Amino acid sequence: MQFKDAGLSLAHSAPVLQIKALKDDGEFEGYGSTFGGEPDSYGDVVAPGAFAESLASHKAAGTMPKLFWQHQRDEPIGKWVEAFEDEKGLFMRGRLNMDVQRAREAHSLLKNGDIDGLSIGYRIKEYKVDTETGVWTLEKLDLKEVSVVSIGANENARITSVKAFKAAHQLTDKLKAGDRLTEREFETWLKGLGFSNSEAERAARVCLKGQGEPAAADDGLAFLLALKG
Incomplete structure (x- = not known):
């Protein structure tokens, strides 16, 4: 709405x-x-x-x-x-x-x-x-x-995208500063970049190799570049 x-x-x-x-x-x-x-x-x-x-x-x-x-x-x-x-x-x-x-x-x-x-x-x-x-x-x-x-x-999806966009902006700044993201933060970041919930969850698992380790900035950026081919 x-x-x-x-x-x-x-x-x-x-x-x-x-x-x-x-x-x-x-x-x-x-x-x-x-x-x-x-x-x-x-x-x-x-x-x-x-x-x-x-x-x-x-x-x-x-x-x-x-x-x-x-x-x-x-x-x-x-x-x-x-x-x-x-x-x-x-x-x-x-x-x-x-x-x-x-x-x-x-x-x-x-x-x-x-x-x-x-x-x-x-x-x-x-x-x-x-x-x-x-x-x-x-x-x-x-x-x-x-x-x-x-x-x-009908505004549910739009509100979600607005919030995800803002959260992603904050998390991007965190990555640029060289900080690590938790798995939940990494998912939030991906959603803000346009990934669906399921895509973000799957991507986070792949990127973090299922080990529950935080994502480093270089790891996250490299993963997105790999997705783009």
Whole structure:
């Protein structure tokens, strides 16, 4: 879940199934994201305070994140009227535009429990990556929109590729410095270069000769040159 822009950094979280207080006039509220806990389906954990700067910027500019249907920028379905962080996460209160057909459809689906998700669209400004677990801790986010969604949709692969690209860049710097990579880091590096999960795992085993030894920079680069023929 997308609107890829410069920097390959716009993504969205997994749906947080906590829409509540739906009213007949289209007003509703819920959590667009929750803090801490187990990583979501994309391997992310959002840190408390991640939205603070962005929300302050919106307030200063007199703006709010957009309210879209399924992250589609050409399908606004209302507006957010309140957004703040509490101890649980990003709390949102919005109002569907009942003069818009898609908003009326969303209202009906929400009312009947056919969909019940909110999902955020944001730019990553600060983050940490645990290369051993693959978990991303998102520390500062520029909040662009919060959508009503059914499922996390088609952006999974793209989000994965964006994250892998960034992680690979960090690991490339590590290789250039002459440091060794663990097997997990080497797999992450290959994925960032466009290898599929299975290809990266197989390549790591071949390169490391199944011995569980870390890959040296020269070994990794030589392996890629060999693959290119």
